[in-house]
Amino acid sequence: MDAATRIEAPLSLPASWYSDPALWQRERQAIYGTSWNLIARADQLETPGSYVAHVVAGWPVFVLRGRDGALRAFHNVCRHRASPIVEDGQGRCEVLRCRYHGWVYDQDGTLRRTPGFGADIDLAEFGLIPIRVESWRSLVFVCLDRKAPPLALWLGSLTERAAGYPLERMKFHRMMVIDLGVNWKTYGDNYAEGYHVPTVHPALNRAIRMDTYEVECAVAEGVQVHRAAAAGGGTSGLWLWKFPGLFFNIYDWGMSVVRLEPLDHLRSQLVYWYLFTDDSPETRARRDEMMTWSLTIVEEDKQICREVQRNLDAGIYDTGRLSPVLETGVIQFQDWVRGRLASAGD
Ligand code: FES
Ligand SMILES: [Fe+2]
Structure with a gap:
């Protein structure tokens, strides 16, 4: 091959990028944290009270079908001392009751009761942390980035x-x-x-x-x-x-x-x-x-x-x-x- 037709072969990523814990933390935020992440199929979330909980790039989250038919998603983290609210996987729940000390949240994430807590706290201050959820065809996605484009736009020509x-x-x-x-x-x-x-x-x-x-x-x-x-x-x-x-x-x-x-x-x-x-x-x-x-x-x-x-x-x-x-x-x-x-x- 002469010099004029010579095609460059680009360099691959350095080996250190494949085992660096600090780089992974940056990728987690910059790549998975800004993307829509598939979490469930629509058939898993048909009935009110059904949920799917999963860990997305290190963030435990869940999606819930409310009694009003709406899909909502939250970080699966209690605002008391960070216990998961629901178990990972698929299930059904009537109320969102924390598994650790029993705090109760409404399906819209509002903190409702703190049984036996013994002090006054502002319930409005300690609701579950919501995340974005959208469906495309029969698939349900969540996104941790409030600034990311809507799901259909993010999927681009895949649709x-x-x-x-x-x-x-x-x-x-x-x-x-x-x-x-x-x-x-x-x-x-x-x-x-x-x-x-x-x-x-x-x-x-x-x-x-x-x-x-x-x-x-x-x-x-x-x-x-x-x-x-x-x-x-x-x-x-x-x-x-x-x-x-x-x-x-x-x-x-x-x-x-x-x-x-x-x-x-x-x-x-x-x-x-x-x-x-x-x-x-x-x-x-x-x-x-x-x-x-x-x-x-x-x-x-x-x-x-x-x-x-x-x-x-x-x-x-x-x-x-x-x-x-x-x-x-x-x-x-x-x-x-x-x-x-x-x-x-x-
Ligand atoms: S961690 Fe949820 S009630 Fe204590
Ligand atoms: Fe292969």
């Missing part, structure tokens, strides 16, 4: 790109939580390229035509689209990603809606919801088979990511070069990380 998929009609099949045991960006880098498919994923490599694999980045929106055509007897693949951690993996047989959730600087998890249009008993075995096929791919990614994380932490590697042809998604992902940290006053 049009997913328009053809009957999310509302799709039936929830199963949830899987996969403990990755790596920094969230180690998995992000991995998701951002198909370069490793032939070497890491033999079954996926047989199912799709890698010669058609393409990546499109809608930079300003934080959206990446990966797609590949079906190989004979296989499935096409469409992977939609909204930065930082929302993925729609769409195959001919159904889809998974996935969250990449950082737990701390060295741990993250994937929460998979498998959705199918057909939930008849006759096709159950087929759905299980497809889910197993998908989980094999996840397991292969987890394995390679753990080994990469070990080596990033070993102190021998600092940074590498990214392919401007096959790793455009990685380059973009890492730019988004840098950009968010910079715009948060890095």
Whole structure:
């Protein structure tokens, strides 16, 4: 290649960024703290009093369907001495009674009673701390940033790109939580390229035509689209990603809606919801088979990511070069990380 046509290969993020607890605290505020975070499906919050509680990038929060039909979300933190109000997971409650000393809150978060407390406090001063909640189609999101754009705007072109998929009609099949045991960006880098498919994923490599694999980045929106055509007897693949951690993996047989959730600087998890249009008993075995096929791919990614994380932490590697042809998604992902940290006053 002569000098005129020489293409630069950008540098990857330094290895230290994948294990630095202080950097994680900054990412938590600047990236996950300013994004909308998927927390529930609409079917989990249909009846009044139903709630979903979850820890979003280190913030325990919950969403509740009120008796008035409205969805409300709060930090899951009692204003007395910080106990959780509801248990993590999905449930129902008539009253919001703190599990520690029994303070009672209304469904709108107002502190109502402080049984046995023995002193006068201003109830109005100690309501639950509200956070934003919005729905898009059958999915419910929360956001900790009061200045973030509304959910539909934040999702950007993901909404049009997913328009053809009957999310509302799709039936929830199963949830899987996969403990990755790596920094969230180690998995992000991995998701951002198909370069490793032939070497890491033999079954996926047989199912799709890698010669058609393409990546499109809608930079300003934080959206990446990966797609590949079906190989004979296989499935096409469409992977939609909204930065930082929302993925729609769409195959001919159904889809998974996935969250990449950082737990701390060295741990993250994937929460998979498998959705199918057909939930008849006759096709159950087929759905299980497809889910197993998908989980094999996840397991292969987890394995390679753990080994990469070990080596990033070993102190021998600092940074590498990214392919401007096959790793455009990685380059973009890492730019988004840098950009968010910079715009948060890095
Ligand atoms: S911490 Fe909630 S009542 Fe004490
Ligand atoms: Fe992979």
